Amino acid sequence: LWIFPGSESEWHRLAWFASYSQIVFLLKTYIPCCLKPQNTVPDVFIWMLSNNKRVAYARVPAKHILYSPEEEQRGKDCGKIKTHFLKLPGKRPLGWTVQAKVDVYLWLGPASYAHSIMENLPVGYETEVPSNTGSEHSTVPSPACLRYKTTHLFQLRAHMYQARGLIAADSTGLSDPFAKVTFTSYCQTTKIISQTLSPTWNQMLLFNGIVLHGDGKEIAQFPPEIVIELYDDDAVGKAEYIGSTVAAPVVRLADQKYEPPQLSYHPVYCGNLSGGDLLAAFELLEIPDSDPDRLPPVDPPDVSQIYPVPANIRPVLSKYRVEVLFWGVRELKKVQLLSVDRPQVFIECAGKGVKSSVIQSYKKNPNFNVLADWFEVELPENELLHPPLSICVVDWRAFGRSTLVGTHTINCLKQFLCKEQLGPQATPRRVDIIETEKGDLESEFNNFEDWVKTFHLLRGKSNDEVHGDSEDRIIGKFKGSFCIYPCPESGGLLDGGQPRILQGIPPNHSVNVLIRVYIVAAFNLSPADPDGKSDPYIVLRLGNTEIKDRENYIPKQLNPVFGRSFEIQATFPKDSLLTVLIYDHDFVGTDDLIGETKIDLENRFYSRHRATCGLQSQYEIEGYNAWRDATKPSEILTKLCKDYRINGPFMRPGEIQVGTKVFKGQTVFTEDENGNEPVESYEHLSLKVLRAWEEIPGVGFKLVPEHIETRPLYHKDKPGMEQGRVQMWVDIFPKDMPLPGPPVDISPRKPKGYELRVIIWNTEDVILEDENIFTGQRSSDIYVKGWIKGLEEDKQETDVHYNSLTGEGNFNWRFVFPFHYLPAEKQMVVSKRENIFSLEKTERKIPAELVLQVWDFERLSSDDFLGTLELNLNGFHRAAKTAKSCDLGMAVAMSEENKISIFQQKRVRGWWPFIKAGELTGKVEAEFHLVTAEEAEKNPVGKARKEPEPLEKPNSSQGRALLALLIPAISLSELFGHLGNARPVTELVDGTQLAAPCR
Structure with missing residues (x-):
């Protein structure tokens, strides 16, 4: 319901806007359909x-x-x-x-x-018309050619500065690019820049003597277009095409004042594939007839006779310092059939760069020994014109040979521009608060890259539209970061020579940790079996450790509840990537992978958001919600204040002060119910401060709360398509700290056994379905069926009350329904085979609903259905005390106050209505008694009227068989009246209509 307060004119405006939106939607939908028919005029x-x-x-x-x-x-x-x-x-x-x-x-x-x-x-032409031209349809002859008397002489200057993000055309993942510029019938090329995807040519191409016809103003308004093609130069064979773009020059006529053009980016495409951007400017200068030399001057060429881009067009440069954090490399694949063992990283930007130290053994320790280095470079003051920064990883092999492993290009440097202050003193980026149950933690906390970034290294050609962006090109990852800022006037570094980027960065030596992985459940899994189901189980991989939980697979489920926890010993950085895989169990053949998700544990471990163990909402010493972290809240708070140089925490009775902010709360507690021994504890209030840490002025940021994250599952053969989701969380504990308590028990709830005992006492006002062919009198042979939904194979029914003339039936019959139930979820658990070919049972959770139906027994045809009563055992309407007060309204107008639960009441008796097609078709007096499986085993009862605790037979049961035999005689006596003063048979048995013991 939308409520729009305002005047009537506002309502009209909103109505018009809604109509306009619908019209736009219809146009977008139907216009493509209108273009479907073939055009009548050929192309x-x-x-x-x-x-x-x-x-x-x-x-x-x-x-x-x-x-x-x-x-x-x-x-x-x-x-x-x-x-x-x-x-x-x-x-x-x-x-x-x-x-x-x-x-x-x-x-x-x-x-x-x-x-x-x-x-x-364009005006200014003369036409030549051949003498033999003409058409029977046209009175205007077609000209053979156009002769222009007025010509304009121009010079084109193509200022080719640089390009970024070009397509990789070589197997190394790089290119040797050069540009080919075509204007009218003229063509020139730039110089070749070797092994780069971001070439800087800084070259001006001059096109002299260009003749254009027509009016000068028209030429200035609609100039011819310039085509720029980019190629990769190959030592053998012709150059390989990697993209092109089209640009329009800036036209300056002879009578106009000259202004230098501005460089701008032009998108490059190779077919439909994006091929990067070209930073260039193009100007078309008219050469005056009076003074052909009166053109803007150009800078002198270099030794190779290459003209540079003029200084008034080149970007204004300033000196910047680029600090690089070298953390390590991860997940490097084989290159040229050999494993990478001694990698090194090269950083380059605008012709300057720096290199990392060489990792001596990648398998033993993939981190760098030297964490940071820096270099100075001249960058444009305009951030949009910043050149790209390239990352190259090489592997040093025997005899001093080096092999390129992979590259990564950063086209936008804005994210790495640092302010004057960095580290703990800087105001961090706030993170929006979302419910952690709806997604993974990386989406909420920016992939936990607040301390280091992860860059994918690419290798191989990318000019194939099918595989250009495929994950097959990813050959590894580089972990590091950059800090770019203007060079200080003093030329020194911050804090006595320490680079700014190292502030707040932990040491990168090896750390032994204990990993606890909790897999709660999965849902919406992709079916892996022909019957549309799966038999999922969990596989964990971390480094060289693999845990297969195959024996605990869950049969025939797409929404399994695992409730499994695992412990893994790991060492960072060698074992940093956790992979959670969901497999489908097969009895024959290999198991099929359903999907997987990957978690970078190292990023979580070092992140300032403290993703090692989520902060609980309450601090408890014992019980199911006992504090599970190895460090108490007060110790965590003290460490945070020390790391971020905050005054505090100052703990006083009833409050804790952190910096200038004061938090108030309870700090005195009692151990027993009498309150005789008060205990002072600041843990509860410290936890409150931690959960509100983002409110701390200047340095506040959100800490990871207790959570269950929902992570998508993907399959490499189906990229981009979710194969389901898994609910889980991970706890990380360093082993040099006190060990945490025992793992949390998240095993699935086991259903509790129950037994529902239903006694059908009597029925009243059951509709009379049969009609006597001799007398026309209506009657019914009543019996009652009962079962619990989902357990239809356990249907039970009473005996038959024959020839009921008033709708009354007497049964005293007991149904006994055993079932399994989850009280916490208010669901009944049903396990059974779906068909005779199923090898295993399928478990389902459904509401616990009891169904009672009243039927009319037929000897020669199928029985007639008379009415039904369906009761949700968690909440059904209260019973009527008498049959007279039982009506249809008590079921239709049912409110929450009138609902009762058999799981709370345990025993209930009364009258309920039978309904068919919305009409009242009878009433039943029943008694429901719910007992647990243990109680049912101690005090069993018999079905029907059997032992133990048998039920008494209905009153006057001795005459039931006699009445069944005398029914034909009764009908004849009423038809012919031959019995005279004899008493009716119904009176002989005291007016009671009796039923046969059974059908």
Whole structure:
């Protein structure tokens, strides 16, 4: 329900907006459908011929160049000079090289409008009309050629500064790029930059003597387009195409004041694949006829006769310092069939760089010995023009050989620009508070990269649209970070020579830890068996440790409840990536992987958000919610204040002061109920401070609370598609600290056995279904069925009360229904085989519902259904005390106050209505008695009227069999009246209609 307060005009405005939104939606939906029919006018093809052979073509849709006197109805390219790129005929892969470009003026329209063909051509031309031209449909002859008397001489300056994020065309994951610039019929190329994806050419290409026709102002408004193609130079064979872009030059006429153009980024595409960005500027300068040398000066060329980009166009540079944190490398795959053993990292930006130390044994310790280094570089003051930063990892092998492992390019440096203060004194980035149960912790806490970043290293070619962004190119990860800031005037480092980036960074030596993994449940798993089910079980992998929980698989479940916990001994950084896999158990063949999720435990361990063990909401010493961390809240609070240089904590009775903020709460507690021994404890209030740590001025940030994270599962063969989700959490404890308490028991709740005893005493007002063919008198042969939903194979029924003339039935019959129930979830657990071919039982959780039905027994045909009563044992309407007060309203108008639960009442007796098609069809007097399985074993009862604790037979039961035999005689006596003064049979048995003992 939406409530919009305001005037009537506001309501009209909102109604109009809703109508407008619907119209837009309909247009977006139906316009594509309107374009489905084939166009009646054929498209225009432009072919390039060589030796009478078609080598390239361009296709122009006719609707784009169709002419109409009304401008709104005219094609978007009609009567315009457009650039068309020709492509090869036949099926070609996407991303082909541009074969040629043509600038064409196209016009398509009826012959009656032929006089409008050349209206939009550049002015200043004369036409030559051949004598033999003409058309029977057109009165305007077509010109053979156009001769322009007015020409303009231009010079094109292409300022090619740099590119970033280009496609990798070599197997090393890099390229040797150069650019090819084409304008009208002129073409030039830049120099080649070796082994980079972010080349800096700093080169100006000059195109002299360019002649353009037409009006100068029109040329300035619609200049010809420039095509820039990027290639990878190969030592053997021709250059490989890696992308292209189109740009329009800035035109400066001879009578205009010169202003230098600004560099801008132009997106590069290789077919439909994004191929990076080109930072360049293009200017088209008209050469004055009076003074051809009056052009803006250019900087002198270098030794190779290459002109640099003029200083007034190049970005304004300032000196920056780039500090690099070298933490380590992870998950490096084999290169050239050999494992990586001695990796080293090279950092490069704008021609400057730094390298890390060499890791002597990657298998033993993948971290670097020297944590930080720095270099100075000149960067543009405009952040948008910053050059990319490249990360290269090489492996040093025997005889001094080095092999490139992988690369990573950072195109945006803004995230690494540091302010004057860094570390604990800096105001951290706040994290939005979300419910941890709905997602993983990485989504909430920025992947726990507050101290170090993780960069994926890529290798191999990326100019294939199918595999360009595939995970197969990821060959490893580099863990590190960067801090970029203007060089200080003193030229020194902060804190006596220590780099700023090291502030707050822990030492990266090996740490032994205890990992506890809790797998609670999974849901929405992808089916792995032909029957649409799975038999999931858990597999954990951490380093060289693998735990398979195959024997505890859960059969036939897509939403299994595992309730399993595992302990693993690990060493950081060697064992830092935890993989949780869900497999499908198969009796024949290999088990199938359903999905997996990966957790970087090292990031969690060192993160300032303290993701090692979630903070509980309450501090308890014992019980199910006992404090499970190895460190008490007061000790955690003291360490935080010390690490972040905060005054405190100052603990006083009833309050704790941290910095300038004071937290109040209870600090005195009593041990027993009499309150004789008060105890002072600051743990509860310290925990309150920790859970509100983000409120601490200046340094506050959120600490990870107690949580159950929900992580998506993925399969490598189905990238991007969730295969389900798993609910879990991880606790990490360093082994150099006191060991924590025992693991939390999260084993699934076991259902409790119950027995429901239902006694059917009597029925009243049951509708009479049968009609006597001789007398027309109506009657019913009543009996009652009962069962619990989900346990239909345990249906039970009473005996038959024959020939009830008033709807009354007497039974004194007991049903006994054993079942299993989860009181905490208020669900009944049913385990049974789905079919005869099922090898194992399937477990389901369903509500506990009792069904009672009243039927009319038929000897020669199927029994007639008369009515039903369905009761949810957790909440059903109260019974009526008498049959007269039992009506349909007590079931229809049922409120929460009138509901009762058999699990609370244990025993209840009364009258309930039978209903069929919304109408009252009878009443039943029943008694429900719920006992546990243990109580049922101690005090058993018999079904029906059997031992133990048998029920008495209904009153006047001696005449039931006699009545069944005399029913035909009764009918004949009432029809013919031959019995005279004899008493009716029904009176002989005291007016009671009796039932046969059983059917």
